[in-house]
């Protein structure tokens with residue numbers, strides 16, 4: 190009789206009874222999710238790595254509790270989530286309105302809206318972990334679709350819930366569809382670079398022009414197609430029609446002026462900010478997560494702190510993701526702004542316990558944790 194794999198549950202606070210579930214692919218991990226806990230198979234980990242991960246997690250939990258004592262406003266998590274949602278949506282819409290009324294030039298609106306959409310992305314991630322309106326699922330889903338409306342160049346948030354929980358369960362393994370889909374683990378080249386800007390069209394081209402290699406690849410294909418239903422194809426159509434008509438115009442073709450104007454407006458106020466925001470997030474995320482040779486369940490190997498000063502132009506549009514996301518891998522129960530508040534205190538703990546900082550060799554290793 191084989192022993193059941195050892196699974197540790199990531200600490201996500203109180204359960205919700207949502208029954209979200211992950212995709213099943215026949216792995217040994219027991220994915221019996223009756224709430225948003227994330228069971229992770231940690232069978233193969235050394236005692237030393239387990240101990241280091243525990244030290245980090247308890248330091249984060251302790252700092253989280255201290256912050257709530259020092260700043261009682263942090264206890265009003267639902268209200269803060271709603272405020273962040275309002276900032277994202279109103280900021281995005283306001284920036285677009287100022288372009289339409291001639292107050293802001295296109296490039297200011299593009300960058301400003303990208304920053305507000307980045308707030309929306311963090312709100313979505315917090316909602317995926319049920320950190321706001323934990324007992325009000327309808328409100329959470331309403332907010333999820335609200336932040337999708339300002340980020341149309343992304344997948345359906347309902348599908349992202351499963352993909353993202355899977356990311357935590359299998360981080361750094363080929364089964365981590367979310368990261369693999371944004372180029373993590375691929376060798377650098379024109380395709381990887383372009384896929385950072387637009388992960389969808391290269392993925393769709395691959396799905397249409399090749400056959401599945403194995404069961405994992407077939408699952409990835411089905412997932413991409415299902416998760417794209419909704420705003421994603423609308424955004425893709427606007428973006429490529431905008432590019433295509435502009436190129437045609439430059440080449441001297443006769444282009445309908447009204448259509449070109451409409452596409453330009455939609456690109457500046459809606460789609461374009463998300464193309465740039467997506468590039469920044471994908472660039473940071475796909476280089477701060479390791480991929481391909483990470484030990485199952487070893488949080489110490491899943492990410493690095495990726496926060497060199499020259500990454501700042503990208504970090505601005507993903508809310509310092511490279512610096513704070515490693516904290517999230519150890520402890521998912523805190524919203525984005527709490528991670529930001531504890532960053533300075535927790536980084537030394539991460540460093541002292543073996544989490545890498547600014548490992549730029551990851552570019553040459555195509556995200557492998559170990560030597561090529």
Ligand SMILES: [Zn+2]
Nearest residue numbers: 318353517521
């Ligand atoms: Zn997460």
Ligand SMILES: [Zn+2]
Nearest residue numbers: 356478514518
């Ligand atoms: Zn991650």
